[in-house]
Amino acid sequence: MFDRDRWQEIFEAIGKNKLRTFLSGFTVALGILIFTVLLGLGNGLLNSFLSSFVDDAQNIIFINSGNTSKAYKGFQENRKIQFKNEDFEFIKSNYIGKVEFATPRVYRNGQAKYKRESGSYNIRAVNQDHQYLEKTIMMKGRYINEIDVKERSKNIVIGRLVEKDLFKNESALGKMLDVDGIPYKVVGVFQDSGGDNEERIIYIPFKTVQLLFGNNDHIDQINLSYNMAMSSEQAIAFADQIKDDLKEKFKVAPDDQSAIRVRSFAEDIKETMVILGGIYLIIFVVGIGTLISGVIGIGNIMTFSIKERTKELGIRKALGASPRSIIAMVLQESVLITSVAGYVGLLLGIFVLKLIGNNLEKFFILNPKVDTGVIIVATITLILAGLLAGYIPARRAARIKPIIALRDE
Amino acid sequence: MIEIKDLHKSYQMGSNSLHVLKGIDFSVKEGELVAIMGSSGSGKSTLLNILGMLDEADSGSYFLDNVPIKGLNETKAAQYRNKFLGFVFQSFNLINYKTALENVALPLYYQRKKRKERTDKALSYLGKVGLADWATHLPSELSGGQKQRVAIARALAADPKVLLADEPTGALDSTTSYEVMDIIQNINDEGKTILVVTHEPDIANMCKRIVHLKDGVIVEDKEVEQVRASRYV
Numbered sequence: 349m350f351d352r353d354r355w356q357e358i359f360e361a362i363g364k365n366k367l368r369t370f371l372s373g374f375t376v377a378l379g380i381l382i383f384t385v386l387l388g389l390g391n392g393l394l395n396s397f398l399s400s401f402v403d404d405a406q407n408i409i410f411i412n413s414g415n416t417s418k419a420y421k422g423f424q425e426n427r428k429i430q431f432k433n434e435d436f437e438f439i440k441s442n443y444i445g446k447v448e449f450a451t452p453r454v455y456r457n458g459q460a461k462y463k464r465e466s467g468s469y470n471i472r473a474v475n476q477d478h479q480y481l482e483k484t485i486m487m488k489g490r491y492i493n494e495i496d497v498k499e500r501s502k503n504i505v506i507g508r509l510v511e512k513d514l515f516k517n518e519s520a521l522g523k524m525l526d527v528d529g530i531p532y533k534v535v536g537v538f539q540d541s542g543g544d545n546e547e548r549i550i551y552i553p554f555k556t557v558q559l560l561f562g563n564n565d566h567i568d569q570i571n572l573s574y575n576m577a578m579s580s581e582q583a584i585a586f587a588d589q590i591k592d593d594l595k596e597k598f599k600v601a602p603d604d605q606s607a608i609r610v611r612s613f614a615e616d617i618k619e620t621m622v623i624l625g626g627i628y629l630i631i632f633v634v635g636i637g638t639l640i641s642g643v644i645g646i647g648n649i650m651t652f653s654i655k656e657r658t659k660e661l662g663i664r665k666a667l668g669a670s671p672r673s674i675i676a677m678v679l680q681e682s683v684l685i686t687s688v689a690g691y692v693g694l695l696l697g698i699f700v701l702k703l704i705g706n707n708l709e710k711f712f713i714l715n716p717k718v719d720t721g722v723i724i725v726a727t728i729t730l731i732l733a734g735l736l737a738g739y740i741p742a743r744r745a746a747r748i749k750p751i752i753a754l755r756d757e
Numbered sequence: 758m759i760e761i762k763d764l765h766k767s768y769q770m771g772s773n774s775l776h777v778l779k780g781i782d783f784s785v786k787e788g789e790l791v792a793i794m795g796s797s798g799s800g801k802s803t804l805l806n807i808l809g810m811l812d813e814a815d816s817g818s819y820f821l822d823n824v825p826i827k828g829l830n831e832t833k834a835a836q837y838r839n840k841f842l843g844f845v846f847q848s849f850n851l852i853n854y855k856t857a858l859e860n861v862a863l864p865l866y867y868q869r870k871k872r873k874e875r876t877d878k879a880l881s882y883l884g885k886v887g888l889a890d891w892a893t894h895l896p897s898e899l900s901g902g903q904k905q906r907v908a909i910a911r912a913l914a915a916d917p918k919v920l921l922a923d924e925p926t927g928a929l930d931s932t933t934s935y936e937v938m939d940i941i942q943n944i945n946d947e948g949k950t951i952l953v954v955t956h957e958p959d960i961a962n963m964c965k966r967i968v969h970l971k972d973g974v975i976v977e978d979k980e981v982e983q984v985r986a987s988r989y990v
Contacts, residue, residue: 353866364854663850666811668839668867668915670832746831751811754850 354673358681368656372649372682373689376733379642380690380726383635384697384718390631392708392716397620399714407448407578408481409587409612411439411570411594420601429598429607431567433558438597439570439590446586449477450572454557460550461526462514469510471527471550473557481571482540489521489536496535496553505536507547527552530560574612580621583614639729646737650682654741661745662753671746678745682738683731690730694723758919758950759785759808764817766803777803778814779973785919785952790945790983792961793954795970802923804970805954809842809921810834822918839867843912847924849904851896857883857907858892864915882910886940902933909940913949920944920951926960931989938963938986959984 362369413429436452454473459466478484479491487508496503504525511520511534520534527550540546558565574583591610592602600607654661661674701716708716766778777800785791795801806812807819810826819826821841829837843864844850851860862879870878883889886906896904905925912920922941926934938960945951945965953964961967962984969977 353872356872357866360859361854659850660852663852664863664867665835666809666838666844666850667864667911668835670835670867672832673867749811751806754811754846 354677354680358677358684361677361681362685365653368649368653369685372646372653373685373692375645375649376642376686376689376730377693377696379638379645380693380730381697381700382638383726384694385700386631386635386638387722388697388701388716388718389704389708389713390627390716391718392704392713393627394624395716396709396712396714397624406613406617407573407576407583409572409574409583409590409610409614411572411590412568412609412611413598414606414609416600416604416607418601418604420604421599423599427607429600431570433565433567435594435597436567436570439572442593443586443590446575446578448573448575449480450570451475451478451481452554452567453478453569453571454554454561454566455568456557456561458527458550460510460514462520462523465514465516467510467513469548469550470545471552471557473552473554475554478551478571481573484538484540487537487539488519489534491536491538492551492553497555500556500559501553502530502532502556503535503553504532505538505551506534507549508537508539509544509547510550511537513548574614580614580618583612584618587612587614639733643733643737646682646686646734647740650678650738650741651744654678654745657745658748658753661748662750665748666750666754674746674748675742678742679735679738682742683734686730686734686737687727690733691727694726758787758789758822759783759952760818760820761808762818764804764807764819765815766800766807766812767815777973778807781817781973781975783968783975783978785950787950788945788948789966790942790951790964791953792964792967793952793970794956794958794961794967796956799970800973801954801970805921805923805952808919808952809844810838835867839864839915841918843915843917843920845905845908845912845920845922845925847927849896849901849908849928851904851907851911853896856893856895857888857899857910860896860907861911861914864911868915879910879914882914883907885913886910900933901929902936905929905933905937906940909937909944913944918950920949922951922953924954924956926955926957931959934960935986935989939990942983942986 411431413431416423416425416427416429419425431452433452436450440447440450451474456471456473458469458471460469472478474492475497476491476493484491489505491505492503495501504527506520506525514520514525515523520537523534524531525534532552554567574586578586587610591608594600594608594610595602595604598608661669664674698718701718704713704716706715761781761783764778764781764783765776767774767776781804793801793804803812807814810829821837824837826837852863855863858876858879861882862875865875865878880889880892883892886909888903888906888910891899891903896907899907909925925941926937929937941951941953942963953960955961962981963986964981965983966980967977968975
């Protein structure tokens with residue numbers, strides 16, 4: 349294997365038979381190129397699917413209320429269902445162990461003003477759990493905490509772009525921000541990967557909003573996350589259970605679709621996983637197919653090459669080449685060509701994926717690339733493929749009878 | 758050097774069996790220059806192939822330098838060929854992508870000699886056949902006579918006990934043939950044992966002994982007065 353002379357002999361043979369080498373190398377390089385690009389695009393698709401979930405926790409459930417669409421138990425239809433604090437407490441205390449985080453939400457719009465700058469922003473009145481549900485990342489300061497909620501404090505958390513809009517280059521931390529005429533203290537600034545709109549939001553403790561805007565205990569929406577230990581089937585069942593319990597509590601017809609709405613990603617995730625599984629299967633099948641056809645290609649070209657070299661190998665045997673040395677020569681040549689060409693194909697593939705980059709985002713392909721583990725596996729596969737593809741022709745080469753090879757045509 | 762007793766060989770041609778060698782008894786002493794003659798189909802090439810360990814006899818015994826040649830596996834046969842025999846073929850059989858020097862050095866590569874030694878030896882043998890200046894040329898850049906001389910240099914490079922030449926002048930015109938025979942005679946003068954298969958009487962007469970084969974048996978085996986090829990060159 350590490351016989352320098354044999355390598356020299358092989359390099360000589362390769363160097364002086366460039367077309368043959370190029371042809372066999374080309375097949376392999378093309379196969380690996382296609383495989384790499386395919387795999388990268390598949391990963392891009394996966395990235396794109398996953399990124400649609402990263403904005404929020406994947407195990408989140410949204411609960412909304414609306415108007416009834418059916419008369420039931422003596423109630424008229426079109427009755428407005430309004431969640432209150434007790435409903436939130438009901439959910440928190442009723443499903444212990446199943447609920448991980450839970451927050452009420454109250455939506456408002458507010459005119460925020462600092463010195464001369466002002467703007468209209470979405471206000472979300474929430475509790476301390478909201479940070480985990482929304483995956484909010486604090487840039488500075490802190491999030492709303494339990495004490496803020498309990499004491500109805502006028503502490504608020506603003507988005508990065510709110511700070512940028514209103515405070516310009518100043519830090520908003522500790523400053524007073526005027527929202528609809530009421531001054532609040534900024535205790536934190538956050539960022540969010542969900543896009544610009546998600547960073548133009550102001551968070552206020554929900555009890556503060558309930559006190560200051562209308563003095564009631566109304567809630568617009570309840571968000572909660574379920575225990576990740578649940579399977580997606582269990583999560584779907586859990587969401588249905590919440591829906592049924594709330595319908596009973598509010599005396600809503602069981603088949604009323606509009607009064608209580610419970611939405612979770614569990615179903616989406618399940619569907620997505622099925623689709624992704626399908627995509628991966630296709631990539632796997634096509635990829636393996638490409639690799640196999642590449643290997644068969646090398647095998648063919650090596651067989652052809654052996655045929656073409658029959659005379660040469662016959663001469664070598666007449667001059668004293670042992671069958672082993674012939675096998676080793678053919679195999680080493682095959683492995684060398686496969687590895688080098690495969691590596692070139694791999695590099696080209698990675699280069700193509702780099703070129704594609706995020707240009708195909710509108711086709712749901714985000715940041716396509718292959719990881720190191722796959723590259724290592726691919727390299728080992730290549731060497732094995734080279735061995736496999738070279739072995740049968742090599743055996744045949746070793747069996748060449750010099751007397752037949754040297755017969756004059 | 759070569760001892761052959763009652764050698765038989767037949768080939769299967771479909772359902773028919775073709776008996777090519779029908780009991781050959783034949784021996785060659787060291788330093789001899791023997792011509793094997795016969796028309797096509799007489800079995801002379803088969804005999805040479807068996808002598809060259811490229812083919813195996815069905816029965817009979819074959820000793821080469823007192824070593825029994827029988828039931829060799831491929832690896833062993835390759836080793837013996839490399840150690841004992843040098844081949845010269847009618848169609849030269851040079852490797853076309855290797856230079857003259859590399860071709861001559863090839864048997865030494867299979868003897869696991871060091872690169873430096875291979876090059877030095879190959880160059881000296883090329884000098885011996887008068888082609889030192891052509892060392893870096895490819896076979897396609899050489900004339901037929903030059904190719905055959907490279908092939909002879911290659912056959913000699915491994916310093917074999919016996920040189921086997923199968924119609925070495927078959928593809929050459931008569932002037933070039935005599936040049937090649939001149940070289941073969943010179944090598945024989947230095948003590949090398951050489952067997953030449955030929956069907957040309959003038960070539961055979963340049964050897965020291967002529968063996969006639971006909972229908973698989975030796976019909977004539979005689980010593981001859983050697984005609985020196987140098988007279989015609």
